[in-house]
Amino acid sequence: MTENEMTSNESTESTSTAEAAASSPDPSGDPLVEQSIDVEGTNETTGTTGKPVIESRDLNVFYGETQALQDVNLAIPEKQVTAMIGPSGCGKSTFLRCINRMNDLIDAARVEGDLYFEGKNVYDDDVDPVALRRRIGMVFQHPNPFPKSIYDNVAYGLQIQNQTENLDEKVETALKRAALWDEVKDQLDKSALDLSGGQQQRLCIARAIAVDPDVILMDEPASALDPIATSKIEDLIEELAEEYTVVIVTHNMQQAARISDKTAVFLTGGELVEFDDTDKIFENPDSQRVEDYITGKFG
């Protein structure tokens, strides 16, 4: 009960901040061409934050004939939460899946342009996407634990990477970091499918961080969950940002406002319209279209 109240308080609070942020319009309305992001400039404006760990340059993605991303230039800083928002079909998930090359699994997808991870273009011929994905973990929209025991789910990544020393310890650490240990410590042998949706999603996060990646990508991790489970996931994301770079795609603008340090706004057609500090995006966006989107006039 107390938990419930707390959550509802929290969400009303954040809603009001988001509304406040949205109700301070900036009528500048610069031409969109100048909105494409200058990587260096972004770093200067956010001087206190980490160096960029992921940078895209003129990234274009096509699914067959359809263009899903258009000349995206973006630099994601280290150990922060970067949110991507935008209407459905705007390419934000596509961008996320470009980072760890999950788009390779779709036959029709074609990627042009460069995407650098720690200074190395991940689309170079000598990059093994499997090795890349071991550095960049991913959490999906719907909780998708393996139909194995809770323990085996978390141990899976460690086992496939042959890191089987101190397996029990590593599993415990991952579950503790994902704030799930206290709920499941007595039932590690139980099937992961018996957990609730929110627990399953935290298990998926535990699974992703068990192998200690550098970056965690989250594709709408809370969209299939109820408000309580969502708030737990959000708290968790903020904690994770202390050690990991987190990139999160979300439909929920309040969520982006609550948890992220940086926000990228994609609009229809797969163009990145604005990328800046979250406060700036929600309080004083440069682009009229972004403002319209955030205030709900469009999209």
Next chain:
Amino acid sequence: MATREPETGWHGEQSDVNHLRGRAFEATCLALTAFGLVSVLLLLLFVAKDAFRPLSADTGWLATYAATVLVPLAALGVYYYRLDEPAGEVAYVTSGLPVVGLLLTGGFAVLFIELLSVLEWFALLISLAVAGGLIVAHGRLRSKAALERLAVMFLAPILTVFGLPPTEFNWFVTDAAAALGLDFGLYYRVISLREAIMLLPFVPTDWAMLLLTLVLPVAGAAGWFVGQRRDSRRDSLAVVGITTVFAVLGVVAGPLLGIGTDIWLLLITFAILPLGVYVEGVVRRGEGVRGLAFPVIAVLGVAVGSVVTGVLGFAGPESWLDWGFLTSATSRTAADAGIYPAMVGSVMMIIVIVLTTFPVGVGAAIYLEEYAPSTGLMGKFVTLIEINIGNLAGVPSVVYGLLGLALFIRILNWPQGSVIVAGLAVGLLILPIVIISAQEAIRSVPDSLRQASYGMGATRWQTIRQVVLPEAIPGILTGTILALGRAIGETAPLLMIGAAASVRLAPNSFFDVASMMPRQIFTWSSELDPAFRHGVLAAGVVTLLAVLLVMNATAIVIRNRYQRTG
């Protein structure tokens, strides 16, 4: 705006919706279904009546058994159905397990009688175990060398089971030896561990070898399973210990009771051990304990019935399908005819089919579902292949028989009508079915699981091995068992490849000429003596149907278990 006629209403007599055609269609479908089911049921009853001839028994005999077996069991069944469903499940399993166990016992007994001696079995198992040990040891010592492990995985079993082939076929060794100026002689070869064991001057007795290679491994597996379930080392040790004690007791006491030690050990392994573990679990859980009454009452009822009929002198039915029919060869007189050699032939044919078709079919399905490209020119080619696999599933079986005749007998010169040719021809026939059902099973694994695995940085092989296959295996097994059910009843390919019309001796090797159950039944159908055409034929059909039923029931059990956990 169109306005409605005032008299068309939506309630009562004036409703303007007509249900007549729908109702008529529903009734027609129901009638057709009922017609199909009833005719199949009638056919089965007719065949069963011919096979068992229940009406040839004394009325007293029928009444006695009805009173001691049928009525109590029916009453219990109704009780379980109405009041105690968990007990019904327990009754079902405790009655089914012994039947399956006895069938397995029979199968292994036939294996040891017809195919290989206990010593050969022992040598084979020990060499396979040593090969497994080599693979594991290599994995421990050099865990990074993946290619090397692949080579070890293939070569270790070949070396321990087959040894090196004669140098005549072993070009590499011959050439290397010639280069070094050595001459091994034409047929010099390194014998395998299996052959070395066979040549040992002293070997343990049969029962000791069976205990080592069959009873203890199965007991160990059961113990491990129990230990996992209950998280108790003590219980798993107890399972192994009690089984061993029973086995040794049986070896000592078996000859006194007139049961061979081998049969006794097989019974312990396949019938008594699983039943014991299950019953112990039921008693411990305390749920559905009343279900245990069902098999007990069945056995008691039969015992009481046989005493009563013996004392009162009632004669049983002159059934065609009896123990003699199952254990003797066909004969010129209908009363002595049996199906044993044909049954052995069918079982050996199934072994050939499983060993060849299962790996090929599942491998093809995995390739088509997980690896094959879906776009571009290659994608079109793959689609073409898939369409043609579907077409092959519909090719008449006689054509596969012709293919077997041409390929295996005319080109490869294998003996006409031998088990291996029959198995391969029928195996080709069910291969498309196995591929298609395995593809279905693999496709039904949710894509989100693959995504999760790839997202963790798993390779394609790791994803298939650890995520896709464990999920798909129950479906693959179900499809394969159903396909095997079709294979065991196929007759046309057997006719084409010249399977024996009837044989007096069961085949002892895969290259022996054999008959199979459907082929034998076909022979009986053209005998002049009506006793063959009615009685013996019906008994053969019932035997074949019983084997089919057991196979399909296994498939259904696997599928249900899968649905419950999945």
